[in-house]
Amino acid sequence: MTRLSIAACLGEDFLAQALHREHRHVPGALDVAGLMTWDDLNQILAGHRLEPPRMRLSRDGETLLVGGYTAPVATRRHTVWHRLHPAELHARLKEGASLALDSVDELHPPLARLAEAIERELRTRVQANLYASWTSTEGFGVHWDDHDTVIVQLDGAKRWRIYGTTRPFPLYRDIEDPGEAPTEPIADLVLWPGDVLYVPRGVWHAVSADQGTRSLHVTCGLQTHTATDLMTWVSEQLLTHEDWRRDLPLLAASDVQADAVDGIRKRLAELLDDPTLIARYRAAMDGQAAGRMVPSLPYIDGVPVDGSLRVRLTTARAVLDVGEDMVTLSAAGTVYEFAPKAEAVLRPLVDGRTVDLATLADTADLALEDVAALVQELVAGQAATVGSLL
Numbered sequence: 001m002t003r004l005s006i007a008a009c010l011g012e013d014f015l016a017q018a019l020h021r022e023h024r025h026v027p028g029a030l031d032v033a034g035l036m037t038w039d040d041l042n043q044i045l046a047g048h049r050l051e052p053p054r055m056r057l058s059r060d061g062e063t064l065l066v067g068g069y070t071a072p073v074a075t076r077r078h079t080v081w082h083r084l085h086p087a088e089l090h091a092r093l094k095e096g097a098s099l100a101l102d103s104v105d106e107l108h109p110p111l112a113r114l115a116e117a118i119e120r121e122l123r124t125r126v127q128a129n130l131y132a133s134w135t136s137t138e139g140f141g142v143h144w145d146d147h148d149t150v151i152v153q154l155d156g157a158k159r160w161r162i163y164g165t166t167r168p169f170p171l172y173r174d175i176e177d178p179g180e181a182p183t184e185p186i187a188d189l190v191l192w193p194g195d196v197l198y199v200p201r202g203v204w205h206a207v208s209a210d211q212g213t214r215s216l217h218v219t220c221g222l223q224t225h226t227a228t229d230l231m232t233w234v235s236e237q238l239l240t241h242e243d244w245r246r247d248l249p250l251l252a253a254s255d256v257q258a259d260a261v262d263g264i265r266k267r268l269a270e271l272l273d274d275p276t277l278i279a280r281y282r283a284a285m286d287g288q289a290a291g292r293m294v295p296s297l298p299y300i301d302g303v304p305v306d307g308s309l310r311v312r313l314t315t316a317r318a319v320l321d322v323g324e325d326m327v328t329l330s331a332a333g334t335v336y337e338f339a340p341k342a343e344a345v346l347r348p349l350v351d352g353r354t355v356d357l358a359t360l361a362d363t364a365d366l367a368l369e370d371v372a373a374l375v376q377e378l379v380a381g382q383a384a385t386v387g388s389l390l
Helices: 006-010 014-018 036-048 086-094 107-120 227-240 254-272 277-288 340-350 358-366 369-382
Strands: 024-026 054-058 070-074 082-083 099-101 126-133 148-156 158-164 186-191 198-199 204-208 217-221 308-314 319-322 328-332 335-338 385-386
Touching: 006 014, 006 024, 006 107, 036 099, 054 086, 086 099, 107 126, 107 217, 107 227, 148 158, 198 204, 227 254, 227 277, 277 319, 277 328, 308 340, 308 358, 308 369, 319 340, 328 340, 335 340, 335 369, 340 358, 340 369, 358 369, 369 385
Parallel strands: none
Antiparallel strands: 024 198, 054 099, 070 082, 099 126, 126 217, 148 198, 148 217, 158 186, 158 204, 308 385, 319 328, 328 335
């Protein structure tokens, strides 16, 4: 898969006109060769113990009992796990069940790269779930999701009926139910391999493989950021002020309570008066994003001075700030400070590239041992991983 710009796939005006606003379908937007095949799925199912709800079957909006397609296995240590029974799995799928595999980006590197490419551009955490189905029976019924989704059709065809919203921007934890789904769709779409569909949260939809062919697609769910999340972060910033840490005067006279509220309001107003507040929040969330942690075995004693060793960041949302006297990298919850020459080492990594140490040393005009030492700092902070075949 070539380097992906999800915004480019969905149109030049996607960020300004569609993101968080309306669904968008773009046929043939993405080359899906090498992303995920049926053989890849077979190997994942055969090589991992995927207990529900990580891997599950659903039909008509109901999750099937795991005993219908697995056999229990008791180990000599008296633990029980469910071994997949291929013949029973085939039977359930033929009867109309859909297969769902959550967080497939943690199991299949090409889909991890897809998720990271979307994260890098849309600046939010992405989880990729895989769905496979063979019949016109709907696996999940008419439903809505509490997060935006980017869907990529990998094989076959899938019909999507979009019904619109009944409650704008519903949340997982909300104070009001969205009510009943609309009865008439506002769009009736069929996705073929390479098609990309964006669906905002709260949009009712139903999905079925009713085109006479099987279907395999991946849904990339985008973490939601709301004003509530912003205010949670703001309240943490206010802990630097003593009056924001002080106990509330719950038992004091009303005038004392009023003064306390007035002080809280003034502190909060000072912070909310900053026009860069949302940008600061985004940078903070990016720097804290853990990404996909990857060990760097066998190098437990440090990164060796080996020019052929390759390195990449474990997070797609690292923030690089370049000053006159210092370069600051915020990645995976840690802030690193380096000399200005380190920018040439860090820039390709922040851009999502996987680079060998020798190339980084040549680009930055630094000694190989200095580059290895810098990378070791990142590996120690879980912000980078090294290996020979990354």
